[in-house]
Amino acid sequence: MPEFMDVHRGMNGISAEDLAAAHAADLAIQSEEGVDFKQAWADPESGHIYCLSEAPSAEAVQRIHERAGHPADEVHPVPLKV
Template sequence: MALFMDVHRKVTGLTPGELEEIARSGLETARAKGVEVRNFWYNAKEGCIFCLCEASSKEAAIEAHRASGEPIPDEIFEVKEGSLH
């Protein structure tokens, strides 16, 4: 499994609670597709959401978004986790 960070741009008009609800609602579908969503971050001012997940491929991560009814990311990157501790 690899780590992927995706970016959703131009996301406006959602409260933090609504974003959390959307993210939580897709967890089961993502797991069924073999994708484990680790966390998400958002910047309301910039209208961006960032999601970190574990998946077998970039395509699997995108398919998990599609299957859960979430918007397809504008960009997705394979990343390696680092630590400062």
């Protein structure tokens, strides 16, 4: 299944608890679009959040994030990794 890295901006000051809650909201509905969110990272200072997922498409990733209340600013395919 294809992998994607998405980016959220403007989340300055996000806490570990807030990140966990947002990730849990994605996990609760991810199967409805065939998405599997693997990991989420945040930098509270810059306000950036990064999420790694496996999904049938970038659009499926975005739909889950939108429904969970935090649309991604960018969704990028990750065709190669080591």
